[in-house]
Amino acid sequence: MLARPAIREVVFLLDVDNTLLDNDRFKADLDTRVLRDFGEPAREEYWQLYERERQRLGYADYLAALQGFREGRDDDPDLLRMSGFMLDYPFAERIYAGAMEAVEHLHKLGTPVILSDGDMVFQPRKVQRSGLWDALRGRVLIYLHKQNMLDAVQRRYPARHYVMVDDKPQLLASMKQSMGERLTTVFVRQGHYATAPETAAIKPPPDLTIERIGELAGFNLQQFSLGACSTPAS
Incomplete structure (x- = not known):
């Protein structure tokens, strides 16, 4: 019988396209x-x-x-x-500036995991060729519709708290409705969704909003858990 995964304090769920990589x-x-x-x-x-x-x-x-x-x-x-x-x-040439540094920083705070939508050939290939597969130490989840797979995600990586980082505010709202206060949502204002209508119209709005993925390298754990501040720690 397989041992159940240990419960982590924080798991960071990271989107790929227009979050870590300029798709x-x-x-x-x-x-x-x-x-x-x-x-x-x-x-x-x-x-x-x-x-x-x-x-x-x-x-x-x-x-x-x-x-x-x-x-x-x-x-x-x-x-x-x-x-x-x-x-x-x-x-690998399309990784956003500061993205790898942000990933390394998140390794120090908890367990970062890629959580992406996509097919079973091209999307894994993209993650591998970009260097993200190795940077995330093989912790890669790719589903047809990730917002419908939250129970599976929590079984694979059980944690007391989750942080979802994504460029799509509507998807973040859907996940927040499912997981409530156990999830902190972080909207990265990158890619074509950056010019979408103001996120205040989306309910619930993201807990945090950042302009660039590299900003996460300056955040501390309390900021992610509380979802009360979008300014990096000094």
Whole structure:
């Protein structure tokens, strides 16, 4: 019989895309590549397929869109090179400044764990190639819809308190409604959600708001637990 995991004091749950890693830059590079190799009509087709898959699945799946894009292009050598572009993309160059330092700091305060949405091929590949897999010491959870998997997360990493760090305030609100005061939510104002409507309209609003992921390297444990201050400790 397997031993039950020890109960930790604090577990930090860290999103990947536009939280630790600039996924908007990847999308821009992918857009440029599709336009260069296939032209404007094909570029529009790819992103229509991408959006259709995102609506169907509830998360971004670039490879599924590429599979649909393949139809009618089986004899195009650029199509095979496109898959290589995605899988070998230098995600380590897209880690936000200060993100790795923040992760190392969180190791000193508790147990940081990646908690991400995504598919079972491209998203793990992204985490590995970016260096985040090693930085998080293999503590990586990737689900279809992470807000629906909170019971599983708590079984895998039982703790007295959790901190969720994400760039999507609406998702943070959903998780807060499920976990209540056992969860501190941290909104990182990065990526395209940074320009979304004011978070005050979201109920409940994030406990903490920061402008850059690197700011977490200056936080102390009390600030995360109490959720009362968004200014790093001096």
